[in-house]
Amino acid sequence: MAKTHVFIDGEQGTTGLQIRERLAGRTDIELITLPEAERKDEARRTQALNDCDVAILCLPDAAAREAAAWVRRDGVRIIDASSAHRTHPDWTYGLPELDPAQAARIAGASRISNPGCYPTGAITLLRPLVDAGLLREDAALAIHAVSGYSGGGRAAIDRFEGEAGDGGRPPSFQVYGLGLDHKHVPEIQQHARLIQRPIFVPAYGAYRQGIVLTIALPLGALRAGVMARHVHAALADRYADTAQVRVAAPVEDASTAILDPQALNGTNDLSLAVFDNGALGQVLLTAVFDNLGKGAAGAAVQNLDLLMAAR
The missing domain is CATH 3.30.360.10 (Dihydrodipicolinate Reductase; domain 2)
Known part of the structure; x- marks a missing residue:
């Protein structure tokens, strides 16, 4: 089975580091990681955001909105860990236990907003x-x-x-x-x-x-x-x-x-x-x-x- 390519934008923050730790050792995932000198480079981040299968945004709200707008490839799915999109009607609320059908909604969504x-x-x-x-x-x-x-x-x-x-x-x-x-x-x-x-x-x-x-x-x-x-x-x-x-x-x-x-x-x-x-x-x-x-x-x-x- 092909690996899922995941890019964590903001991977050196508190949440990003925790996600990396939880994904460590998994053989079904390949993390896309930028060198430290390129982590704030807009062009390199945009490329990584569009090269991955799933982008996880661990950024302040304004930066998360900006990064989400940089994603133009249809196949990229986004999980936003900020509070930028939690009440947005076009984003699926990422609490699988919200109701009996929410996990299926998340599974089929392209834009998921992680709960606070x-x-x-x-x-x-x-x-x-x-x-x-x-x-x-x-x-x-x-x-x-x-x-x-x-x-x-x-x-x-x-x-x-x-x-x-x-x-x-x-x-x-x-x-x-x-x-x-x-x-x-x-x-x-x-x-x-x-x-x-x-x-x-x-x-x-x-x-x-x-x-x-x-x-x-x-x-x-x-x-x-x-x-x-x-x-x-x-x-x-x-x-x-x-x-x-x-x-x-x-x-x-x-x-x-x-x-x-x-x-x-x-x-x-x-x-x-x-x-x-x-x-x-x-x-x-x-x-x-x-x-x-x-x-x-x-x-x-x-x-x-x-x-x-x-x-």
């Missing part, structure tokens, strides 16, 4: 509940997530792991996005099929990678008569046949439960759970995964495999 790390957790929790009619589409939701500092890219990694500068080490925990305009919010709203824009509050912890994301469902967010067991059943049913997403069994004594953001580091897995206090009528949704795995590089390789299987 935070949206991956939020959408996998919310979309099945909206589809099942359990969660009100107009519910006012607040989403909170804590990621390892690698979620901030190379600059954040250098701040945490490099020599402390005049400003010293970054704080061990920092909440950001306080303008409530984080770029992931439109992506979450669109693909979770929410009518109201959710409030999203992200944070970084002083550990390298891994995410814990939580969504508290206030009274009135769920439709009349819906209880935590219905929510759990909807998630378990949606992801019963998926390889990467698992739904944890209900915990008898949730007061003893602990969520470790690093529990799935190095994998492409995503763990969802439902906690509740029946006496108070409150439900908490949680997701744990690797922001560099299912939240970035692992998802890109998963989508690459779908494209290759369809060749």
Whole structure:
């Protein structure tokens, strides 16, 4: 069988390096790599983008839009790891677990937009509940997530792991996005099929990678008569046949439960759970995964495999 030629544009960035690592040793793929002196050369990048079978863009948003426009050969398929095209109607959203037909859509697409790390957790929790009619589409939701500092890219990694500068080490925990305009919010709203824009509050912890994301469902967010067991059943049913997403069994004594953001580091897995206090009528949704795995590089390789299987 002929090898699939893959070009990672931006391969020296955090996500690009992770993708290379995950593809190392595979005999069904041949990576097209530019010498260091040519990585910023527009002509050489354009040639590589048009010579490959699959281009994976690990670039800032503006550069990703530019690189995508340089691809003119019809046979080239693009996986964009930036946020440039995640709500674009002409690009297929690269979350295979979005609904039962999404993996097939990705396999047949020529332009795939890889999901953001935070949206991956939020959408996998919310979309099945909206589809099942359990969660009100107009519910006012607040989403909170804590990621390892690698979620901030190379600059954040250098701040945490490099020599402390005049400003010293970054704080061990920092909440950001306080303008409530984080770029992931439109992506979450669109693909979770929410009518109201959710409030999203992200944070970084002083550990390298891994995410814990939580969504508290206030009274009135769920439709009349819906209880935590219905929510759990909807998630378990949606992801019963998926390889990467698992739904944890209900915990008898949730007061003893602990969520470790690093529990799935190095994998492409995503763990969802439902906690509740029946006496108070409150439900908490949680997701744990690797922001560099299912939240970035692992998802890109998963989508690459779908494209290759369809060749």
